[in-house]
Amino acid sequence: RAAVSARELTVSYRNFRALNGISFVLEPGVxxxxxxxxxxxxxxxxxxxxxxxxxxxxxxxxxMDPCTPEGRLGxxxxxxYLPQDPGFHPHxxxxxxxxxxxxxxxxxxxxxxxxxxxxxxxxxxLPDRRRKKIKQLSGGMRQRxxxxxxxxxxxxLLILDEPTVGLDPEQRLRFRELIADLGDGRxxxxxxxxxxDVAALCRRVIVLDGGTIKFDGEPPxxxxxx
Ligand code: ADP
Ligand code: ADP
Numbered sequence: 001r002a003a004v005s006a007r008e009l010t011v012s013y014r015n016f017r018a019l020n021g022i023s024f025v026l027e028p029g030v031x032x033x034x035x036x037x038x039x040x041x042x043x044x045x046x047x048x049x050x051x052x053x054x055x056x057x058x059x060x061x062x063x064m065d066p067c068t069p070e071g072r073l074g075x076x077x078x079x080x081y082l083p084q085d086p087g088f089h090p091h092x093x094x095x096x097x098x099x100x101x102x103x104x105x106x107x108x109x110x111x112x113x114x115x116x117x118x119x120x121x122x123x124x125x126l127p128d129r130r131r132k133k134i135k136q137l138s139g140g141m142r143q144r145x146x147x148x149x150x151x152x153x154x155x156x157l158l159i160l161d162e163p164t165v166g167l168d169p170e171q172r173l174r175f176r177e178l179i180a181d182l183g184d185g186r187x188x189x190x191x192x193x194x195x196x197d198v199a200a201l202c203r204r205v206i207v208l209d210g211g212t213i214k215f216d217g218e219p220p221x222x223x224x225x226x
Contacts, residue, residue, distance in 0.1 A: 001063055002026055003157040003187035004048060008057035011040075011047050018043040020211040021057065026157075030183035032202035032219070033191040039208040041191045042084060045159050048189065049081040062157055077105050080155035082163050086146040090135035094126055094145045097134060101149040120148040124178060140171035147178065158188045164197055176200050 004026040011019040018040045033041050046052040048061055050072040062078050065071035088097060098117045107113040121127055124144040134142060143163060150158060160179065164172045172194070180201055182188055192198065198205060198219050207215035 003028070003062055004189070005060045006057065007059075009047070009054055009059050010056045011043050011052050012055050018211055019047070019208075022208075022211075022213050023057075024206060024213065024216060026187050026189060028183075028185060028187050029203050030179065030188040030190055030201045032198045032205040033189055033208065034193075034198065034205055035208035035214070040211045041208055042161060044208065045081075045083075045161050045189065045191055048157075048159050049079060049083070050075050051083075078153065078155055078157070080150035080152070080158040082146050082150040082158075082160045084161045084165075086142075086149065088134045088142065088145070090133065092134055093131055094121060094134060094137070094141075094148070095131070097145055098149045098152060102152045105153055107153065116152060117148075120151040123151055124148045125174070139166050140168065140175075143167060143171075143175065147175075151182075156186050158182055158186055160188065160190045162191050162193065164192065164194055172196075 002025045007023045008021045009019055009023070010017060010021050033044065035041055043052055047054055047059065047066070050066045054067060059066055061075045064074045066075055092100065095117055098120060099113065102113045102117055107116060124147050126141065126144050126148060134145060137145065147163060150160070163179065164175050167175060176197060179188065179190065183201065190197065190201065202219050204217065205215065205219050206213060
């Protein structure tokens, strides 16, 4: 079963259609989501993460329906979402922030939850910085905290909204390696403006423009549509 399937998906803000009847199915591996500013990329990621509600069409995320309350709860527990603005509390440590996300995912057993927090901090290369407050961390380290939070519970679907933005070239390379590892067996939707991200990571790209899909296919063919 595909992790995401959308048919004629429409999402509006008041009466403005940010996504206008798009259809696609996501398979395991890293799919790049490209398009100019205002194309609807963040709206699509937010719809998958249950932060924006579809107003028509069909959307299935991890086999669940984001248009029902039970579906939204189930998706939030099982999805990994790295939003553009993770909403950090600056006085939290990385540990406390990731633990907070784990609590939101309803991991109720405290000891098991703490083990999971330490596991994901390790996975993103943050183990020795977990006692520092987030406000003391560099931008790259903060991105790692946000990625760690997305990895809680080892989700089979990861939604990453411009995860390499604001990183220096070396950090970007490290992040790309992390995402490549994550794409092995999981379904990853990666919104990015970095052509290097696409070349290094994506077996497929979806190009959005004006709320519709302008291209969906292998990255090398992209030159033909640009
Ligand atoms: P992208 O991520 O590709 O830049 P967005 O999904 O953020 O695009 O935005 C798509 C369109 O929806 C843009 O025209 C944007 O102005 C509009 N939009 C986004 N968020 C809101 C909102 N909260 N209220 C009204 N319009 C919005
Ligand atoms: P318990 O009280 O259930 O034994 P702890 O709160 O001591 O669990 O946490 C278990 C692990 O998580 C320990 O390795 C601890 O160092 C780490 N830990 C707990 N709270 C924090 C925190 N705020 N910042 C960093 N690490 C933490």
